[in-house]
Amino acid sequence: MKQGIRLFVCVLALLILGSSPLLAQTRRPMINSVVLDDFNDPSNLWMVRGSRFVNDDLLDWEWVRAWPEALHRTEPEDVTLRSLGIRAGFNRIGYNYLEIIPAQENEDGELVARTIPLPGTAQSIDMWVWGSNRDYYIDVQLRDHRGIVHTLRVGDINYRGWDNIFVDVPTWIPQQVSYVPQRRGLELVKIVLWTRPTERVNEFYVYLDELRVVTNLAEDYWDGEQLGDPDAVEQLWNEARGM
Numbered sequence: 001m002k003q004g005i006r007l008f009v010c011v012l013a014l015l016i017l018g019s020s021p022l023l024a025q026t027r028r029p030m031i032n033s034v035v036l037d038d039f040n041d042p043s044n045l046w047m048v049r050g051s052r053f054v055n056d057d058l059l060d061w062e063w064v065r066a067w068p069e070a071l072h073r074t075e076p077e078d079v080t081l082r083s084l085g086i087r088a089g090f091n092r093i094g095y096n097y098l099e100i101i102p103a104q105e106n107e108d109g110e111l112v113a114r115t116i117p118l119p120g121t122a123q124s125i126d127m128w129v130w131g132s133n134r135d136y137y138i139d140v141q142l143r144d145h146r147g148i149v150h151t152l153r154v155g156d157i158n159y160r161g162w163d164n165i166f167v168d169v170p171t172w173i174p175q176q177v178s179y180v181p182q183r184r185g186l187e188l189v190k191i192v193l194w195t196r197p198t199e200r201v202n203e204f205y206v207y208l209d210e211l212r213v214v215t216n217l218a219e220d221y222w223d224g225e226q227l228g229d230p231d232a233v234e235q236l237w238n239e240a241r242g243m
Contacts, residue, residue: 126166145184
């Protein structure tokens, strides 16, 4: 009987200690929707490249004053709303594609590819896309910390007008490691628009707006976590050296 009482007391103590906020090491999830690009600022450069049979005379992209009414019924007075408009066409039907790539200018003023880091632990990617009822679909490519690029199908755009399409980020794509610093964020490499072989590929338009990631910005807490932050460590060591 006494042994049973002692066992009950030990279990109760463990439960109390385990629920103590001072000893808890996992923070509550901080789920946020973060805008990666709202396409209102043309200085956030993008470039578009076509596959083999792209019609170079048609291929063009601009930041145009168009947006989904589901996001903005009217244009605010202090903001110029835009979307990324793309005009394209292909010379043959088939699995043609357009690569829509984040870009930056190099020293020679040429556009080169860049990536967009995804904050936190990404759970899903979504964007607003205007479709012209053609049987096309959109993928996104994400790079993990090992340099491996993962292609995710976002959705079909065989509809008319604006719609919000999204894809969940699978849990098998690694976003953390066992050693410090543990979090290893993903990077958006590109958006890819594909045409299906049964669909016409003459001149067409597509528009992109409000590219977002739903992500968990919380991190596990542990004593001395600041020493696992490379930027914080560099600052501490510079201070120690008198820099």
